[in-house]
Amino acid sequence: MPITKAIIPVAGWGTRRLPITKIIEKSMLPVGNRPLVDYSVQELIKAGVKDIYMVISNVEPCQVREFYKDNLALNNYLEERGKIDRLALAKTLPEGVNIHYTSQDPSAKYGTAVPVAMVAEEFNINEQVFVFFGDDFIWNPNGESSAESLLKSIKSDDESAILGVKVKKEDVVKYGMIDVKDGKLTRIVEKPELKDVTSNLVHVSKYIMSPKLIQEMVEYVHTHNFGPKDQEYLATDPLATFVEKGGIVRVAPTTGEYLDGGSIEGWVHANNVVCGTK
Secondary structure, three states: OOOOEEEEEOOOOOHHHOOHHHOOOHHHOEEOOEEHHHHHHHHHHHOOOOEEEEEEEOOOOOHHHHHOOOOHHHHHHHHHOOOHHHHHHHOOOOOOOEEEEEEEOOOOOOOOHHHHHHHHHHOOOOOOEEEEOOOEEEEOOOOOOHHHHHHHHOOOOOOEEEEEEEOOHHHHHHOEEEEEEOOEEEEEEEOOOHHHOOOOEEEEEEEEEOHHHHHHHHHHHHHOOOOOOOOOOOOHHHHHHHHHOOOOEEEEOOOOEEEEOOOHHHHHHHHHHHOOOO
């Protein structure tokens, strides 16, 4: 069955990008002529997603929310001056696509598993869903998007999938190393030491999660009590547990380039790639 729902976490202070993230949300930092998060939003829409659940910070005003709603004053301005061709650029969501927002307190539980669990419980998600984090994307303008790659990899509606990206061995330590057998995830290790690297394949924050994997996320968040200076509630922990229990997680390959706006260097590189200067 088609997957029509997606979760996109965009909460948090973006502390790695201070001081600019004091006034601009990290997911709204521009790459080319669009905000970072919009690359994920647009490819999910092209893949058939109709309902997007965004987890935002409980800080006002919310720039993400403002970006995805109609700006009537701007629309009127463009119409009055005959700039009809610009109206399409000003409309950031097509008809039939809805964004649902829920707020996450930045001072509460922290980590990539938390927003997934929040949405699952608040909106009663009980079907396969895309989970794309809002500060990175796969750039593949002439090929298959990461959402399409994930969709192609799953064989049934009770399977999950994760995107696999090949990197240099020395770069594996920056990411989560994954081991794969027969196209399925067998092991995931967050930021391994170089001496322990057994694969040059890493995961990035692009998933299809089955109902059972989502429930694993919910149980993990509820049954652990990490303090603000302790371990984060990482989505990779319940993912690893799910695989150990026999859950199927397909690993989808990609021919695109992984671009990460979370660091200054990654953001500059992403702009150079998208703008065709590198």
